[in-house]
Amino acid sequence: MNSVEGIKFISLKKVANERGHLLEVQRKDDPFYPGFGQAYVTCTLPGVIKAWYRHKKQFDQVALIKGELILVCYDSRNDSPTYQNVLEIVISDRAPVLVQIPPGIWHGFKALGSEPTYLLHLNTAAFDFEHTDEDRLPASTFSVPYKW
Numbered sequence: 589m590n591s592v593e594g595i596k597f598i599s600l601k602k603v604a605n606e607r608g609h610l611l612e613v614q615r616k617d618d619p620f621y622p623g624f625g626q627a628y629v630t631c632t633l634p635g636v637i638k639a640w641y642r643h644k645k646q647f648d649q650v651a652l653i654k655g656e657l658i659l660v661c662y663d664s665r666n667d668s669p670t671y672q673n674v675l676e677i678v679i680s681d682r683a684p685v686l687v688q689i690p691p692g693i694w695h696g697f698k699a700l701g702s703e704p705t706y707l708l709h710l711n712t713a714a715f716d717f718e719h720t721d722e723d724r725l726p727a728s729t730f731s732v733p734y735k736w
């Protein structure tokens with residue numbers, strides 16, 4: 589598997605008991621806490637691809653709450669030591685992680701399995717409809733060397 593400079597995978601603590609479980613995603617005193625701007629949850633139906641996204645300033649953070657997905661990141665930063673590397677990883681709710689994606693990285697995902705996938709997004713900036721910090725490309729673009 590290739591790596592992409594700046595992407596962090598932080599294992600999450602899942603505390604289970606006879607009544608269910610608690611999943612601790614992020615705390616203000618975590619060593620990799622980048623700040624907070626907005627939190628939201630997305631639901632993606634099986635087989636659906638949501639790609640490609642890239643930000644200029646904001647860090648995206650995602651934690652899979654339920655389901656399974658394949659996350660793909662492409663480093664388009666000219667000054668990066670991992671320029672043009674592609675990172676592909678399968679994430680499931682059985683081994684929860686928080687993924688931090690720095691600015692300049694194209695990223696997207698595909699929901700796997702037969703059930704909807706729920707993803708928690710913890711972004712460092714709130715979405716600004718008038719001045720978006722987001723570039724988008726279609727999933728089938730030739731600009732990203734990855735075929736879903």
